[in-house]
Amino acid sequence: MSKLGLYVHIPFCRQKCLYCDFSSYQGVEHLFAAYTAALCQQIAEQGGVLCKSVVDTIYIGGGTPSLLPVQLLEQIMSSLYANFHVSNEAEISMEANPGTVTRAQLSALKAAGINRLSFGVQSFNNELLAGLGRIHQATDSLTAIEYAYAAGFNNISIDLMYGLPGQTFEGFAWELEQAVAVNTSHISVYGLKLEEGTPLAAAYDRGLLKLPDEATEEAMYDHMVDFLPGRGLLRYEISNFARPGLECRHNLKYWQYQPYLGIGAAAHSFLNGERLSNVTGIPEYISAIFEGCSPVVMRETLTNDQSMAEYIFLALRTSQGLTVANFSQLFCVDFFRHFGNIFEKLQRQDLVETDSRRIWLTDRGMKFGNIVFSSFLPD
Ligand code: SF4
Numbered sequence: 228m229s230k231l232g233l234y235v236h237i238p239f240c241r242q243k244c245l246y247c248d249f250s251s252y253q254g255v256e257h258l259f260a261a262y263t264a265a266l267c268q269q270i271a272e273q274g275g276v277l278c279k280s281v282v283d284t285i286y287i288g289g290g291t292p293s294l295l296p297v298q299l300l301e302q303i304m305s306s307l308y309a310n311f312h313v314s315n316e317a318e319i320s321m322e323a324n325p326g327t328v329t330r331a332q333l334s335a336l337k338a339a340g341i342n343r344l345s346f347g348v349q350s351f352n353n354e355l356l357a358g359l360g361r362i363h364q365a366t367d368s369l370t371a372i373e374y375a376y377a378a379g380f381n382n383i384s385i386d387l388m389y390g391l392p393g394q395t396f397e398g399f400a401w402e403l404e405q406a407v408a409v410n411t412s413h414i415s416v417y418g419l420k421l422e423e424g425t426p427l428a429a430a431y432d433r434g435l436l437k438l439p440d441e442a443t444e445e446a447m448y449d450h451m452v453d454f455l456p457g458r459g460l461l462r463y464e465i466s467n468f469a470r471p472g473l474e475c476r477h478n479l480k481y482w483q484y485q486p487y488l489g490i491g492a493a494a495h496s497f498l499n500g501e502r503l504s505n506v507t508g509i510p511e512y513i514s515a516i517f518e519g520c521s522p523v524v525m526r527e528t529l530t531n532d533q534s535m536a537e538y539i540f541l542a543l544r545t546s547q548g549l550t551v552a553n554f555s556q557l558f559c560v561d562f563f564r565h566f567g568n569i570f571e572k573l574q575r576q577d578l579v580e581t582d583s584r585r586i587w588l589t590d591r592g593m594k595f596g597n598i599v600f601s602s603f604l605p606d
Pocket residue numbers: 239240242243244247248249251289290291324347
């Protein structure tokens with residue numbers, strides 16, 4: 228049986244963070260129950276279509292899934308188990324905002340089958356958290372992680388950010404010390420990006436935001452990629468670090484070109500070489516499902532050139548890199564014959580390396596990944 232990953236999108240947040248352009252909404256609690264019912268209906272329909280697949284990863288992301296009442300999350304989990312063939316060994320992750328969890332809730336979620344939690348910690352500095360418009364404080368993160376351990380979770384991830392307004396190099400080095408001290412199995416670290424249309428980007432445009440300069444941000448990055456592996460959290464993707472064997476198997480599917488089904492508003496799927504996106508609005512998603520229409524609003528079959536480029540840059544995001552034999556088998560093309568000129572140019576710039584079986588990004592390539600990725604895009 229083929230393997231499948233499931234992504235379930237929960238598009239609710241208590242309050243929009245000032246930097247966030249994800250598909251999530253605040254103040255729509257009245258839609259919780261109807262949205263959950265629509266999710267369960269889509270799960271039932273898709274479970275019938277994909278009955279020949281074994282689900283070996285599930286990722287409930289958002290938004291803030293932990294904002295949904297436990298009974299509704301339990302309904303979603305029951306529906307997933309009832310309609311898909313979920314492997315006993317499946318990795319089942321849920322994102323949680325530290326300001327929205329209780330001990331009883333986490334125990335119930337563990338009992339419902341969730342076995343991995345990802346906390347949006349972002350920072351252990353209350354001033355920086357307030358500057359991002361986060362609803363939680365540093366102590367909430369510590370308490371949430373403590374609750375998770377008490378509930379029996381032993382696969383816990385935290386997200387951190389760097390390059391924040393007002394953040395110094397020393398401040399970020401301290402953040403990393405705090406992150407390692409809570410002893411989680413996985414850490415994702417992202418540089419702040421000012422997304423168009425967000426309040427933080429508007430504040431920056433008005434000159435109201437003081438960001439670390441480029442050299443400081445680069446020093447933060449250099450310190451992070453040196454420090455975390457030194458503490459046993461090995462880098463397995465550009466922004467992701469894990470204790471050996473505890474890499475996020477669901478996210479690896481994205482980078483390894485494996486199929487996944489997205490359930491819910493704004494969720495994306497990759498099935499049979501096709502990329503699909505669901506309608507983003509919550510009411511529109513609910514209506515589509517209950518009117519018996521497909522929630523899919525975008526469907527794209529990539530050309531062979533696009534598929535090869537996408538495969539290459541997704542694989543190169545990982546430390547494992549691209550396995551030349553797998554590429555040849557999938558596309559019936561010899562990598563070096565087809566991309567030799569591009570590869571050699573990037574190799575001369577110390578961005579990629581090979582042992583002829585695999586190709587991977589050098590340390591410099593990891594830092595300047597965009598140069599590499601854009602080189603492989605078709606004209
Ligand atoms: S909690 Fe996450 S999804 Fe929600 S607004 Fe903040 S960053 Fe966006």
